[in-house]
Amino acid sequence: MRTTLLAFAVALGAFAGAAQADVLALPEGASAATVSVPARGSSMATVSQQFGAPETKHPAKGGGSAKHPPITRWDYPAFSVFFERSTVIDVVVKGAPMPIQNKDELQPASP
DSSP states (O other), rough: HHHHHHHHHHHHHHHHHHHHHOOOOOOOOOOOOOOOOOTTTOHHHHHHHHHHHOSEEEEEEOOBTTBBEEEEEOOOOSSEEEETTTTEEEEEEETOOOOOOOGGGGOOOOO
């Protein structure tokens, strides 16, 4: 019985040590440079009209079924635009960190 409790205590201590996490601290006022990008839901025609011709137009991928629509990517100097059929579904700014989601749920780092 004592051996079982000792093994349990050792395992619990190992688990507690593995449950630690790194904390990402950003400097005050740090932010990514603001880049004008197409709005989600815009059409290919609108993107072309507002931003001109892209540097590269990649051919559509997918499109084999309704669950897998064709996805197209256009590359501009500062960002890439992803289309589902002919509608913007996402824009990725080159070199920018991913936006922080759910900022209100973040906890301050404990000393």
